[in-house]
Amino acid sequence: MNKAAPNGRPRARSSVTIQHIAARAGVSTATVSRTLANPDVVTAKTRERVLRAVAETGYTPNVAARNLRARRSMMILVVLPNVANPFFAQVLRGVDDELVTAGYDMIIGNLDNLVAREARYVRLAQAGQVDGVLLMTGRIPKGDTRNMDDLGLPMAAVCAAVPGLAAPQIVADDRGASIAVAKHFIGLGHQRFGYVSGLQGNVNDVQRYAGFLEGLDAAGVPREAVTYWPGDFNLRAGVEAARAFLTLAERPTAVYAACDEIAIAFIKTVSDAGLEVPKDVSIIGFDGIEFAEFISPTLTTMRQPRYELGRASARALLEEIQDGGTGERLIELPAPMVVGDSTAPPRPGR
Amino acid sequence: MNKAAPNGRPRARSSVTIQHIAARAGVSTATVSRTLANPDVVTAKTRERVLRAVAETGYTPNVAARNLRARRSMMILVVLPNVANPFFAQVLRGVDDELVTAGYDMIIGNLDNLVAREARYVRLAQAGQVDGVLLMTGRIPKGDTRNMDDLGLPMAAVCAAVPGLAAPQIVADDRGASIAVAKHFIGLGHQRFGYVSGLQGNVNDVQRYAGFLEGLDAAGVPREAVTYWPGDFNLRAGVEAARAFLTLAERPTAVYAACDEIAIAFIKTVSDAGLEVPKDVSIIGFDGIEFAEFISPTLTTMRQPRYELGRASARALLEEIQDGGTGERLIELPAPMVVGDSTAPPRPGR
DNA sequence: ATACACAATGTAAACGATTACATTATGGTC
């Protein structure tokens, strides 16, 4: 008997099962299943009867049952350091776009910058809840328990390379872009430089600083001409670095910030202190967030192809799942410079 | 037989089942299940044996099987218009924090601003894949197919009220805040006003405009003194509104923007055109995004308690799931004004 | 010692799909 809801419509929460459809259409459950999974394998007449029954009852296959039997979940776990970070939000959109077209959905594993939270998602993945894992974090510490790497699940890393991970890694060319930053500053005639770090030890930050130094080295800039400020990937870090900058007797005239938030806060802070950007100090950021062109002066920045990073990584992960995976490889997308008004030659005579 | 991985560690992808644990611990599967679900119901000795077996094998219960039998998934579907929008990202963090402590995880239903995408998530919810739905969108159109509202699933709405939805709705006090905006402008002595709309017909936008007008009405401002620009909740809309503003012979001296992005782009555009903010025009935004205090001039804005909106809505949803729900009710959180440098009295003699 | 309440465990039936294998229907060829 097909129980109807009070309003006469089919009952919600899918109390209607494949048995009901089979009975209603006068076929076996196997035929119903086949009709839905592979319509061409059944007779047109059968197909029509089954589909009508489905439509009339509003039947939707129970996912748990399907997952259990078929041993897949059509779910991808996306692990990221912090959902609140707009940078990842844009990457997520790329991931989602790609996953959706392949019929997958995503579970968000938000670490909230706490390494301890990772265990939860390792467990979730272990439980067969997901068909693959996308790591949006460069920091997968080898804990006391088994970690993601050992799960034997298809994986991919995006945004930040995970050293030693045997999986596709999709990242922006941090090093190359940072060399370009150095070259740009040099080309403008700068001689004293500063670097505001993102998170200490973060793989992106390391690459950016290394690339920056490499570019400066190539131009013969002595290491003493480069000031380094530790920081974090947020606005506050920009304020603090700017304060440190302001106390210097001989200030750098060109500052490279590990991300746009830092750069924007840096500009705001030094401007409030009476300096002019770019006349007194030139600044280049990283990421190419939208706000970069809506501040004054507009920010020169290295644009990460965030959406594309998301798409490419999801695509790579899907390949891992389907083809068994081509496995370990590094895909570097270029991060081109977007020239704004925050860079100029240094004030003459300085 | 317990198959070990090549490295001698327990095999990944949880090929070890509850049967293995039962055998290893010399108990029945029922006892294993009980030990894990409700440890105090078994003998200390039994508990110890079971837990040891679990630890030695690295057993994790298969979630699909559990979901199937227990008829719950410990998953919440979060439907939002656009993952790439930083505003929602912060709300998501609040949601996640609350859900995690209750043992739930979240599936992201990203509509990408396309109404058509909703069907996918209705289906997902129908399939018993989630225990509840959190709607972060004010636009749930009654489609030709059954929509979320009819699912019979625990639900809650956040950020934007869904008219007619019989569920808890957690929103900021758009109207009250907008009245405060009007009062603030009036208090400064302004007489000509502008409003830059968010998405046309969006429930938040409607409330904000209504509240703004209400506040102006209360001060006896004639309707002709208010210019309305249609827009969208993004930077581009601010640019366009500003361009329209600039063409006016008699410009408003006080502009209220439906969100901070609009306000920021508006400021940038009129500044580039040679006007001074706030001397020539005062601007107030909405949301209180972080960047608001890092532009020049810093933005006066109505701060939405985004994290708290997320938390409160998740809490309400969990109550719906657990207690059967107290159901329909409106929770309005205040959106206090954060006064920046973008507001001042109008230039004298204007 | 016996009976009895109650705690601890075991047995086996769900949960709702997919799918290997068995069976029946269909159509083409001689």
Next chain:
DNA sequence: GACCATAATGTAATCGTTTACATTGTGTAT
């Protein structure tokens, strides 16, 4: 019309838990 290949469908096992119900064990009151 008989035969056979092949297409279409049916039967029933299976995925790995949870849990209702049955059974056994333990301690206490009589």
